[in-house]
Amino acid sequence: xxxxxxxxxxxxxxxxxxxxxxxxxxxxxxxxxxxxxxxxxxxxxxxxxxxxxxxxxxxxxxxxxxxxxxxxxxxxxxxxxxxxxxxxxxxxxxxxxxxxxxxxxxxxxxxxxxxxxxxxxxxxxxxxxxxxxxxxxxxxxxxxxxxxxxxxxxxxxxxxxxxxxxxxxxxxxxxxxxxxxxxxxxxxxxxxxxxxxxxxxxxxxxxxxxxxxxxxxxxxxxxxxxxxxxxxxxxxxx
Numbered sequence: 001x002x003x004x005x006x007x008x009x010x011x012x013x014x015x016x017x018x019x020x021x022x023x024x025x026x027x028x029x030x031x032x033x034x035x036x037x038x039x040x041x042x043x044x045x046x047x048x049x050x051x052x053x054x055x056x057x058x059x060x061x062x063x064x065x066x067x068x069x070x071x072x073x074x075x076x077x078x079x080x081x082x083x084x085x086x087x088x089x090x091x092x093x094x095x096x097x098x099x100x101x102x103x104x105x106x107x108x109x110x111x112x113x114x115x116x117x118x119x120x121x122x123x124x125x126x127x128x129x130x131x132x133x134x135x136x137x138x139x140x141x142x143x144x145x146x147x148x149x150x151x152x153x154x155x156x157x158x159x160x161x162x163x164x165x166x167x168x169x170x171x172x173x174x175x176x177x178x179x180x181x182x183x184x185x186x187x188x189x190x191x192x193x194x195x196x197x198x199x200x201x202x203x204x205x206x207x208x209x210x211x212x213x214x215x216x217x218x219x220x221x222x223x224x225x226x227x228x229x230x231x232x233x234x235x236x237x238x
Contacts, residue, residue, distance in 0.1 A: 076156070
């Protein structure tokens with residue numbers, strides 16, 4: 001069964017998980033609660049040592065084609081998070097991509113890549129975006145991205161939305177690891193999925209250039225990770 005094969009994917013984005021509506025029905029959940037978060041003035045998913053998997057079982061397939069995948073995440077200092085994606089190339093090979101705060105270095109096999117999760121800013125909401133085309137083509141030379149077939153998250157974090165998006169979003173801080181001039185299309189995120197403008201948030205796009213350069217920097221220098229920003233945010237179960 002194809003979950004999103006018949007959904008229109010030619011627009012700016014496609015929402016595949018939200019704290020509202022019925023998108024959660026497609027997910028397999030463990031250790032996930034819906035809570036109210038004061039700074040969002042709305043609800044989000046609170047994951048404490050839990051897991052989210054899409055699709056629910058191996059008989060289902062996503063058929064998600066847009067080239068970028070966006071997670072709206074809030075991560076507390078010291079808490080682990082891992083994201084695993086199954087990417088399919090034009091030859092219908094399944095390629096696994098795992099990015100985790102538990103990983104110390106990048107490792108690649110014929111069908112799998114695992115790498116650290118650098119530059120996460122703890123204590124504030126983040127738009128964490130993955131360049132799916134780059135992650136596949138840069139790790140598996142000669143192969144081209146076709147579609148996204150599964151998504152898995154585990155750890156301790158808060159989650160507002162997950163969407164595929166058509167265009168690469170601008171990053172909060174453009175540095176040596178990612179520059180506007182490197183990309184033909186930089187487009188602001190759609191208004192309907194923006195985080196509230198009155199809260200501190202940031203956007204980061206992960207491609208292999210960023211991951212490897214930051215990994216090399218951490219091995220060769222004693223750069224200090226940006227200080228954690230603390231907020232007085234209240235939560236209650238709903």
